[in-house]
Amino acid sequence: MSLKPEDVSRIAHLARLELNPAQSQQMLTRLNDFFQIVEQMSAVDTRGVEPLYTPLSAVHEVALRLRDDVVTEADDRQANQRSAPRVEDGLFLVPKVIE
Numbered sequence: 001m002s003l004k005p006e007d008v009s010r011i012a013h014l015a016r017l018e019l020n021p022a023q024s025q026q027m028l029t030r031l032n033d034f035f036q037i038v039e040q041m042s043a044v045d046t047r048g049v050e051p052l053y054t055p056l057s058a059v060h061e062v063a064l065r066l067r068d069d070v071v072t073e074a075d076d077r078q079a080n081q082r083s084a085p086r087v088e089d090g091l092f093l094v095p096k097v098i099e
Helices: 005-014 021-042 077-081
Strands: none
Touching: 005 021
8 A cells, every 4th residue: 555645635634734745755755664564564474373462472471460350449420420511311411513
């Protein structure tokens, strides 16, 4: 995938960035370099390779330090929603912003 100068202009517009021509060209080069690396990585056959939960597990056995999944805080929903302008069934109600 190779981007064109128009693509960089559109991305900059969407990101609300003002780029001069030199910055735009530099960004084009950087983005194309990034996508080239992604293409190289995508070309590698990873079938049969187990995902690593940490890079260290490729070197030696890593024991996960997991804790029990227990509730540690009280339910303060009503207190937290007391200052909200509108609440219904425990949910914050907000004005519709998208038609």
